[in-house]
Amino acid sequence: MPPLSSITPPPTSLSRTDSLSGRLADAILDLIRTDGLTTGDAIPSARTLASRFEVTTPTIREALRQLEATGAVELRHGSGTYVGPTIDRAVMVNPHRAPLTKESVLELIGARELIEPDTAAAAALARTDDQLRRLELASGNALNPPGDRPVAYHFHIELAAATGNRLMRELIESLILVRGRQQRAIRRLYDERERDHREHLEILAAVHDRDPAQARQLTRDHLAHIREAISSADLQADAAAADGDR
Template sequence: MNKDVTPLFDPIGHESVSATIVKRIEEMIVTGVLKDGTRLPSERSLADAMQVSRPKVREALQQLESSGLLQVRHGEGSFVAPLIGTAMSPALVDLYARHTTAFSNYLEFRHEQESFAASLAAQRATEDDRSILREIVATMDEAHNKSDGELSRSADVRFHSAIVDASHNSLLIHTMASIYELMQRNVFYNREFLRAMDGSGEKLLQQHKDIAQAIFARDADRAADAASAHIEFVAASFKLSMSQKKRELVARRRRAILEISG
């Protein structure tokens, strides 16, 4: 193993081995290192990393499964259980998708939470957090230069998730993971209409860079303001898009009337 790489799990002593394993995995869930659906390493890998026996690892995993924190899928491995769940049921998602007023509520929520997360990230981000953010911004640049819409959307979701992770607020991390799942599924989110309002996507890219730079500079106020400005741009673009669609609908109906009367 490369000694320069920080291991995911540290070796532990022999006293209360299974209880110690349980405690360490619980800590990783609480802090958001392990999230809903995350697959744990195999028993053998965990035993090697922690320098304990496989039976002790198995005993700890069984305790975590009994407490509802892990799900063991035979033939697949151990996974973090769905602790937070989805933000809303599939039926409610479909209902919201048909009613545009819901998007405004969604943006109001994101505006406050992401501004708060960016502020915390500027104060708390570690060098590893900043490194992850730099890599994502580089991917955003690449996607922009290639006009790769799918890569842009994926990087966008990862960008906002990385900022929440860098806040080191476990409740925020778990709660927003559900919200970003909606972004990943393209619910309440259409990057193409934002690019259309933007013209080229250049403004969106710069907004993300502004947030990242403020975090790198450890400027909490500037990070919060940049995050707010980004969500406000999304909201303004959405309103503009809806107004345009209404005008187009009126124009089509007017033309239809003229064709009928003609």
């Protein structure tokens, strides 16, 4: 990366949000993009950035913490600050946790029911062979007991990715991640692992066959089965476990 003094941020860099730390966070993102940095690349130190923007180092650190909360940067103790994995996402995950209630879990399922059936239909029409392979690898995640190390691919995220629309993938991923506690509660309370896996395979087959109507209906039925199980479950008994599995 060239010296920070040689980079001129766009005139709007410090005018997008009301708080100083928020405006600085936007300006740091502008610097990263202007210099073409990508995930894993180092960015200037807080001291260097403070000098560049003529603010205090603690103020820069607050801006960096805001970016770290969304995954746009990573602060590595004793090493420095690096571009994070979400730098190119159009949809960012909210770092604040939503309360865990049965209503919030059903709300998540309801949102997914509105979005994912049509997403599956689009995937059936647009999927590539590589996306189909990733979906096949992801189909097995249903068999993992709650609390196990997650597999590399998430079936519903890969289903969205198979539409070929990056924003749709990011939308589903962000929806699942921002309500992570609710998603983990679903994994615990809907414990029909074999049925979950079988339904994933059925959706996969419809996508493979490029059958959008079948993919839509199977995804709708799959999410409805999950909603029915959660509706009759005792979430209160699960709340302590959910907090312990953050």
